[in-house]
Amino acid sequence: MNNFLSQRSSLIDASGIRKVFDLAAKLENPINFSIGLPDFDVPQPIKKAAADAIDQGKNRYSLTAGIPELREKISTEVCSKYGWDKADTLVASGVSGALLLTFLATIDPGDEVIVPDPYFVIYKHIINVLGGSCIYLDTYPDFQIDPEKLEEKITDRTKIIILNSPSNPTGAVYSEECVKAVSEIANRRDILIMSDEIYDKFSYSGRCPSAADYSENTILMNGFSKSYAMTGWRMAYVSVQDKLKGLLNEMTKFQQYTFVCAPTPFQYAALEAMDFEISDKVASYARKRDMLYEGLKGKFEIAKPEGAFYMFPKAPGMSGSEFVEKAIENNVLIIPGSVFSEKDTHFRISYATSDEKIKQGIDILNSIV
Ligand code: PLP
Numbered sequence: 001m002n003n004f005l006s007q008r009s010s011l012i013d014a015s016g017i018r019k020v021f022d023l024a025a026k027l028e029n030p031i032n033f034s035i036g037l038p039d040f041d042v043p044q045p046i047k048k049a050a051a052d053a054i055d056q057g058k059n060r061y062s063l064t065a066g067i068p069e070l071r072e073k074i075s076t077e078v079c080s081k082y083g084w085d086k087a088d089t090l091v092a093s094g095v096s097g098a099l100l101l102t103f104l105a106t107i108d109p110g111d112e113v114i115v116p117d118p119y120f121v122i123y124k125h126i127i128n129v130l131g132g133s134c135i136y137l138d139t140y141p142d143f144q145i146d147p148e149k150l151e152e153k154i155t156d157r158t159k160i161i162i163l164n165s166p167s168n169p170t171g172a173v174y175s176e177e178c179v180k181a182v183s184e185i186a187n188r189r190d191i192l193i194m195s196d197e198i199y200d201k202f203s204y205s206g207r208c209p210s211a212a213d214y215s216e217n218t219i220l221m222n223g224f225s226k227s228y229a230m231t232g233w234r235m236a237y238v239s240v241q242d243k244l245k246g247l248l249n250e251m252t253k254f255q256q257y258t259f260v261c262a263p264t265p266f267q268y269a270a271l272e273a274m275d276f277e278i279s280d281k282v283a284s285y286a287r288k289r290d291m292l293y294e295g296l297k298g299k300f301e302i303a304k305p306e307g308a309f310y311m312f313p314k315a316p317g318m319s320g321s322e323f324v325e326k327a328i329e330n331n332v333l334i335i336p337g338s339v340f341s342e343k344d345t346h347f348r349i350s351y352a353t354s355d356e357k358i359k360q361g362i363d364i365l366n367s368i369v
Contacts, residue, residue, distance in 0.1 A: 011128045016339040017121070023328045031361045033349040034333040036168060038229045038309070040281060046228055049272035053265035062261045065252050066091025066237070070267050073274055078220065078239045082212040087241065088248050091267060093234040093259040095198050095223040096122055100258070101251040102194060102219055102238070107132040112157040116145055118312065118341040120168045120196065133157075136342050142303050143172035143312070147181035154185070160192045161185075163211055166199040169340040169348040170312040171289070171305020176209040183214030192244075193218045198236070199308040201227045201278060204286040208307060216243040226308075228273045233266040285309050288351045288358055295362035299369045309352040312337065316369050319344045326368045332361050 024030065053059075065071060066089070075087040092098035099122055107113070109131030115123055117136040124134045135153050139145060150161070161182060165174040174182075186193045193211040195218050200208045211218045223236030240248050255261070292311055293304055300313035315323035320337040321344050327334050337346030351358055 008129050012125050016336065020324065020328075020333070020335055020339070023325070024333050027328065027331055027333065029331075030328075031332045031357050031364065032353065033351065033357075033361055034335050035350050035352065036310075037231045037352065038226060038281070039352045039354070040229050042229050042233075043273075043276055043278075046230070046269050046273045046276060050233070050265050050269035053268035058265055058268055060264060062091075062264045062267060064256045064261055065089075066262060067264070067267045070271050071237075073271060074237050075239060077274065078212070082210060082220075084212070084241050087239045088245050089237050089239045090248055090252055090255065091262045091270075092236045092238055092255065093262045094225060095196060095221050095236040097234065097255075097259055097262075098221050098223075098236050098238045098251075099123065099194075099196075100126055101254045102221075103127060103130055103132070104254045105247060105250040106159055106192065110157060111159045112155060114150065114153050114158060114161045116143075116162065116164075117343070118143070118167070118169050118337060118346070119162070120164055121340060123162055132159075138343075139172075140343070140345075141301070141314075143167060143170040144175060144178050145182055147178075147185060150182060151185060154189055154191070158189070158191055160194050162194050162196070164196040164198075165208055165210075166203055166305070166307025167310075168199065168308055169310050169335070169337070170303065171308045171310040172303060172312075173203055173205070173208050173306035179209040179211055180214055183211045183218075186211070186215050186217050191217065195220050197222045198226055202282055202285055202309060203307040204282070204289065205306050212239075216241045219244060219247070224270050224273055227278055228276065230266070230269070230273070233269065234263055235266050235270045236262075285352065288353075288355065291355065292349065292351045292358055292362065295359075296365060299366050309350055311349045311351060312346050313349070314346050320347045323347055323368075327365060330364050330368055332364050334365075 071089045074089045078087040103126045107130045111132045115134045116139045195211045212220045220239045225231040302313040324336040335348040338344035
């Protein structure tokens with residue numbers, strides 16, 4: 001078998017998360033804090049828009065960059081949200097698809113990407129496969145970026161700084177000062193900022209500060225997977241200002257020869273989703289965040305998350321992996337921080353689940369410390 005594999009296959013290592021799933025497979029009806037998606041279903045009007053599109057025969061390839069009405073609607077929203085004069089938008093097959101297109105269009109072997117640690121797993125694997133180097137920027141314990149430390153990591157090969165706020169896995173939201181300082185550095189040194197804002201609607205203390213407010217070097221990414229529970233529908237977008245229009249064109253070229261286009265009926269559903277309010281869902285997650293934080297903060301060191309639906313506590317007196325093994329022995333499924341980090345000190349809890357499960361989970365986690 002190995003003879004058939006490319007050398008780059010060995011650059012992808014899924015062993016960390018696989019180990020958790022192997023352990024989890026042995027559990028019956030666990031308290032599952034491992035899932036990275038909302039616990040509600042796609043809202044009915046959005047489902048109907050998808051079904052209508054299918055019924056109406058909107059089932060063929062769309063234009064590579066997406067259906068014009070969706071691109072326009074997204075661009076208009078982005079301009080009003082970030083104060084841009086003009087936005088160009090590519091509709092992509094999930095933020096994961098958008099990430100692949102971005103890195104394909106930007107990374108040459110040896111190029112460096114600054115990845116704040118902890119990080120969302122996909123970034124590092126795509127960068128590695130393309131021969132780029134991840135330069136990790138330690139953001140423990142508050143998960144904010146220290147501009148001085150960031151500046152120390154920059155070299156002549158630095159091409160991109162990744163920002164993901166609210167963050168998976170920490171739930172941290174970068175402060176206004178942090179985002180402003182990073183943008184200033186990116187502008188001065190002419191480095192791209194890849195801003196993954198997939199959780200921006202789940203921001204509990206008002207609007208999430210964005211590099212898109214401060215830097216024309218921002219490749220803005222957002223998607224419909226989390227906000228509208230459309231994870232299986234593979235819908236997302238990338239927007240840029242004029243300065244990066246050429247880059248977006250190259251990404252569109254890569255889309256033409258890979259994904260071809262985002263799923264057409266779901267592009268029509270996304271039009272409907274953009275008019276749908278999820279503030280009740282966000283309020284309910286904010287409440288769950290409070291419940292979990294209050295329940296665990298006595299025994300665990302936790303940077304209180306301001307967004308997404310994740311919490312990233314420190315494992316007390318042992319490694320994150322050891323703590324996760326103990327939790328799984330007690331029927332609670334969580335993910336070791338080492339899946340998202342170069343360190344093995346923390347663990348991720350997803351609290352997108354019922355209040356009852358959260359209460360049970362709190363009791364069990366406290367009992368094994
Ligand atoms: N970015 C972050 C930070 C995520 O957590 C996820 C999914 O977990 C993605 C991107 C991928 O989302 P999509 O479903 O749009 O590919």
